[in-house]
Amino acid sequence: MDAKSLEVKSFTPMPLSRSVDPTLDLEAEIKRLRREKNAVILAHYYQEAEIQDIADFVGDSLDLSRKAAATDADMIVFCGVRFMAEVAKILSPQKKVVLPDLEAGCSLEDSCQAEDFRRFREAHPDHVSLTYINCSAEVKALTDIIVTSSNAEHIIRQIPADQPILFAPDRHLGAYLAKKTGRPMTLWPGTCIVHERFSEEELLKLKAQHPDAPVAAHPECPDFILAHAEHVGSTSSILKFALSHDAKTFIIATEPHIIHQMEKAAPHKVFLGAPGADGQCSCNNCPFMALNTMEKLYLCLRDETPEIIVPEDIRLKALKPLERMLEMSPPMAQNRVAAMAS
Numbered sequence: 278m279d280a281k282s283l284e285v286k287s288f289t290p291m292p293l294s295r296s297v298d299p300t301l302d303l304e305a306e307i308k309r310l311r312r313e314k315n316a317v318i319l320a321h322y323y324q325e326a327e328i329q330d331i332a333d334f335v336g337d338s339l340d341l342s343r344k345a346a347a348t349d350a351d352m353i354v355f356c357g358v359r360f361m362a363e364v365a366k367i368l369s370p371q372k373k374v375v376l377p378d379l380e381a382g383c384s385l386e387d388s389c390q391a392e393d394f395r396r397f398r399e400a401h402p403d404h405v406s407l408t409y410i411n412c413s414a415e416v417k418a419l420t421d422i423i424v425t426s427s428n429a430e431h432i433i434r435q436i437p438a439d440q441p442i443l444f445a446p447d448r449h450l451g452a453y454l455a456k457k458t459g460r461p462m463t464l465w466p467g468t469c470i471v472h473e474r475f476s477e478e479e480l481l482k483l484k485a486q487h488p489d490a491p492v493a494a495h496p497e498c499p500d501f502i503l504a505h506a507e508h509v510g511s512t513s514s515i516l517k518f519a520l521s522h523d524a525k526t527f528i529i530a531t532e533p534h535i536i537h538q539m540e541k542a543a544p545h546k547v548f549l550g551a552p553g554a555d556g557q558c559s560c561n562n563c564p565f566m567a568l569n570t571m572e573k574l575y576l577c578l579r580d581e582t583p584e585i586i587v588p589e590d591i592r593l594k595a596l597k598p599l600e601r602m603l604e605m606s607p608p609m610a611q612n613r614v615a616a617m618a619s
């Protein structure tokens with residue numbers, strides 16, 4: 278495969294008008310269009326509260342890819358970042374997949390360009406490559422097995438002990454998994470700009486103010502944050518932990534929009550976002566997820582654009598490591614937050 282054939286194009290034909298009448302009842306319009314077009318709205322926990330509330334299904338990366346693979350809707354409206362919508366298209370090529378804002382990328386995806394990744398693999402010919410789902414379709418096409426933070430540990434434990442492993446692109450998740458499983462791995466040096474911004478000093482101050490509050494952290498956080506966490510796991514496992522633990526107050530070290538689901542499900546509990554370096558948690562909002570808004574969700578349902586297009590040669594190559602991931606994942610947990618909007 279040459280560099281040219283690895284290029285993935287998502288395209289955005291310019292519609293005639295992208296402005297929204299301010300008097301429009303966006304919620305009602307989105308519901309009407311969804312019904313008329315037999316569309317399903319999938320949303321990640323990091324989306325703004327209004328989007329989570331109107332979605333048919335809210336979940337983590339693994340839950341959302343399973344939903345995308347299983348849906349019988351004609352159109353998938355993906356409220357998340359671009360790599361997530363690409364996964365939906367790779368698994369459901371016959372469906373139209375739209376994303377409210379095509380600029381919704383991910384710093385981990387940006388850190389790992391396909392040509393560099395190809396050289397990384399060529400430099401380690403005896404290694405099996407495990408790649409975090411936060412990467413482009415081109416990188417997936419060059420990978421052996423895709424993992425998410427929900428299933429990575431389970432999948433690594435199925436790989437023969439003498440098989441060396443390459444892990445890309447998140448070095449914090451890779452280091453956490455290597456420690457947890459006892460499997461040394463050669464790591465790609467990428468990071469999530471959101472989870473890197475938590476401050477250990479500020480976290481310790483907050484813990485001192487709330488000594489009984491357990492800390493739940495996403496494994497994209499650096500080790501100096503994970504070291505203070507009672508629970509480390511994917512967004513859905515953090516949610517499950519916060520809802521099932523009997524503490525009254527929790528410190529949540531991941532993108533703070535997930536707190537919306539916690540407050541809805543357990544209004545009697547208090548959920549504090551772990552602070553960034555300035556002592557505020559607003560610097561831990563994902564700027565890519567924030568590009569999707571209710572207005573853009575309405576427009577993309579109305580105009581059916583921007584549409585995610587993955588060239589068929591890349592799709593077929595990227596499908597294999599995604600199918601391996603689904604085969605090697607633990608059995609599906611109960612849908613934690615499956616709000617069927619009327």
Ligand code: 13P
Nearest residue numbers: 337338339425426511512
């Ligand atoms: P989850 O799979 O845990 O939802 O993580 C996705 C992500 O992008 C975290 O930053």
Ligand code: SF4
Nearest residue numbers: 358383384469471563
């Ligand atoms: Fe990417 Fe980090 Fe945003 Fe997740 S939170 S989408 S890893 S930039």
